[in-house]
Amino acid sequence: MAALFACALVVIMGFLGLAVDYNHASGVKANMQATLDAAVLAAASSTNTPTTIAENYFNAAKFNAQSVNATFSVTGNKVTGTATATVNTSFLKVLNLNKFDIKVESTATGGGSAASPLCIMALGNKWNSTTKTWTTGKMSSALNVNSGPAIEAGKCEIHVLSTAGGAAMFNAGASLNFSKICIASTSINDNSNGAIKNIKTSCATNSDPYAGKLTSPKVETCIRALKPYEGGTVDFEPGTYCGAFNLNSKNGVGVKATFKPGVYVFSNSSWVVDGGTWTGDGVTFYFDDDKSSIQFNSGMTLNIAAPTSASAAYPGVLMFERAGLNKSSLTFNDSNSSTLSGVIYLPSRDVTFNSTSNITATRSFQLIVNSLMLNAANWTIAPYSTSGGGSGNARLTN
Secondary structure, three states: OHHHHHHHHHHHHHHHHHHHHHHHHHHHHHHHHHHHHHHHHHHHOOOOOHHHHHHHHHHOOOOOOEEEEEEEEEEOOEEEEEEEEEEEOOHHHHHOOOEEEEEEEEEEEOOOOOOOOEEEEEOOOEEEOOOOEEEOOOOOOOEEEOOOOEEEEEEEEEEEOOOOOOOEEEOOOOEEEEEEEEEOOOOOEEOOOOOOOOEEOOOOOOOOOOOOOOOOOOOOOEEOOOOOEEOOEEEEOOEEEEEEEEEEOEOOEOOEEEEOOEEEEEEEEEEEEEOOEEEEEOEEEEEOOOOOEEEEEOOEEEEEEOOOOOOOOOOOEEEEEOOOOOOEEEEEOOEEEEEEEEEEEEEEEEEEEOOOEEEEEEEEEEEEEEEEEEOOOEEEEEEOOOOOOOOOOOEEOO
16 A cells, blocks of 8 residues: 555656646746737837847846747848747656746737827727627727817827728817828718818728737636725725725715736726726736726826836736627726826727816827727827837737
8 A cells, every 4th residue: 555655646746746837837938928029019119229129128027947048030120039948847857857948939010001109099890799799890980089189199190990981080179189090991970170180091000919919817816895995095906806896085085096016807896986096006907807897987086007027917008808808888087187108908898088088198108999989088198119019010910
């Protein structure tokens, strides 16, 4: 029996060691792939020493691995990167398996139709509520601009990918200053009487730069609200949030919420926020399902920024969702002032900005949604140009 137990123990330890060591190696590989993607995107977005930009970006990251090496090459407007590493094992050494060899590759292409970086993209996919399926680029009014918006974004572009009739609508009273408003469709509804400039129909739009490129975080044990938050100060930690969260004003003063750096996973979790402030630097908000959302009401003040470190889980990404979700809505009803930095990538959401929305994005900003309705907005935005993806000129092609 002792001999049989000893033999069985070796097998059990071997499987345990395989699980632990393989999980470690897989984590290193995923981190290397994300960093390499970001490095080639950053390089493809620049015309100045792209290989040096890619090398500096990749080398700034830290990996729990050995013999890490990356090489980059440039062909025309295409930047290709290859990275290799060795991950030493711990438990599997008893089986004479001392290491895992890792290799990742990535390619990004610059150019496209954008002469300036991309700030806003409306995908314009049509949702069939009966079959629960999407039809690519067939939504009317994928971009709907009503009379209230005033947006200053002279250094970047809007792209509308829908080819359907009336893919975009522009009403009188709006003021949009973009270097280009690029619309794939031949048909739009322009009621601005020529006040909105640089509208191009039948335009060769860029493709979705993040489709299939953002891996979903793990849904952990839920953090739940025990009761509504009524005014006061609240510190939130990264983690998985489930259920309803209500942040209400008390005596006319909203909740002052601070979000510590990290990833916030919303799993079947809806947040209704009435006034107050949200502050967080180095944060990423992730929606795991179409029931999860945030609705900002009553004079919010937002000062939130995505992580900029290449070693972060989602560098440059401020908000995103799991791929393949059903259609849903996200509404921003009011804001006193908002300073946002990073990518907001919500391809299944129809996003509406109501009332007075004041947004300044001096560091970087990129909004990619299924459709966008602007009822009132007072924005000054700069193109996305930091880590975690291209400026809209560049896109991953592998």
